Amino acid sequence: MAPLAPPVAAIRLAVRRALADLPAYGPVLVACSGGADSLALAAAAAFVAPRAGHTAGLVTVDHGLQAGSAGRAEAVARWAQRAGLASVDVVRVDVAGRPGGPEAAAREARYQALTEVAGRHGAVALLTGHTRDDQAETVLLALARGAGPRGLAGMPTRRDLNGVPLVRPLLEISRGQTRAACVALGLTPWQDPHNSDPAYARSRIRADVLPVLVQALGPGVLDNLARTARLAAADNLALDELADAALAAARHPEGGLLVESLANLPAAVRTRVLRAWAHELGAAPAALSHRHVTALDTLVTGWRGQGPAYLPGGLRVRRSAGRLLAVPAEDEECAGGAVSAGRRAVAEGAAVGVRGGADPAGEVVP
Ligand SMILES: Nc1ncnc2c1ncn2[C@@H]1O[C@H](COP(=O)(O)OP(=O)(O)OP(=O)(O)O)[C@@H](O)[C@H]1O
Helix, strand or coil, rough: CCCCCHHHHHHHHHHHHHHHCCCCEEEEEEECHHHHHHHHHHHHHHHHHHHHHCCCEEEEEEEECCCCCHHHHHHHHHHHHHCCCCEEEEEEEEEEEEEEEEHHHHHHHHHHHHHHHHHHCCCCCEECCHHHHHHHHHHHHHHHHHHHHHHCCCCCCCEEEECEECCCCCCCCHHHHHHHHHHHHCCCCCCHHHHHHHCCCHHHHHHHHHHHHHHHHCCCCHHHHHHHHHHHHHHHHHHHHHHHHHHHHHHHCCEEHHHHHHCCCHHHHHHHHHHHHHHCCCCCCCCCCCHHHHHHHHHHHHCCCCEEEEEEHEEEEEEEEEEEEECCCHHHCCCCCCHHHHHHHHHCEEEECCCEEEECCCCCCC
């Protein structure tokens, strides 16, 4: 028997570890574009899952945005049947009419379709092929946007997506390894033209920025960026727990938050409390920017009798009698007329800089 190619073995091991962490046995679904990362993942899942007490299915989404996209999806499905995956779903989504640019609309439609199929199969996890290189790009994009530790944490290995656990087994596997695994297995991955389209910031990072960094600083840069993400994620976990407790302690029994409780918190905790509270009030995570949180924070730390802070979704928060209070929508007219277009634009997040897709949980994802 020919020895197993090292990249194939590394990817199988990564998948085995990810499956071992799942709380229950049951079907897992691989989200597969046909690209090298998710193709290598699907091949590994087909091998590993049945040996680990799971069945593995595959789902591929046709966004209908490129000529030949239906043919690509069918080719992935035919391969999945030959590879022995337990279920194969091809889902065509309609991207038109969704908010945001075409990239964001496609992502939103894709994740919606993926979680619907996962729900239909009762999947215990949806696996995606994000790699260490995707993570390194995500960290660099976050740095360029001026994101804090939350952005630097990049993509988590596991999180909830519309009630389905989204798991990324390949975050410590390089793109070179997924490509090499495909070669070793005789698979021909699909090349997504978007990945090399300089219109996208992520493509420019991939093609222009990372090679220069590697040349200047050495090949360890990619691992180091991914490690930054892991370290920031661990810090975030601790800070989020502190913020949860601080938010509970700051609540006023009649509503709103007590300024006095907030004022003495370290800034890193206080801004997290304010961000979490803004989400609670209904501000969409993807639209809530640093600028909105700073406006809330200024009501606490820079109080000079100013007017309300504006949040996405037409929400406003004012300070009154030592409390931060959400202003009910019907008070908007009485409070001095309509909000100006400029302020509304800021509130709706027009200040966000480098383009990056934020998924429904506010995470910036490829
Ligand atoms: N059309 C699709 N159908 C199903 N899953 C998809 C699709 N597009 C992306 N995904 C999932 O999202 C992950 C990240 O997507 P992205 O477009 O960034 O691909 P990538 O990094 O080029 O990976 P790949 O080589 O798998 O295409 C993929 O690995 C795959 O799991």
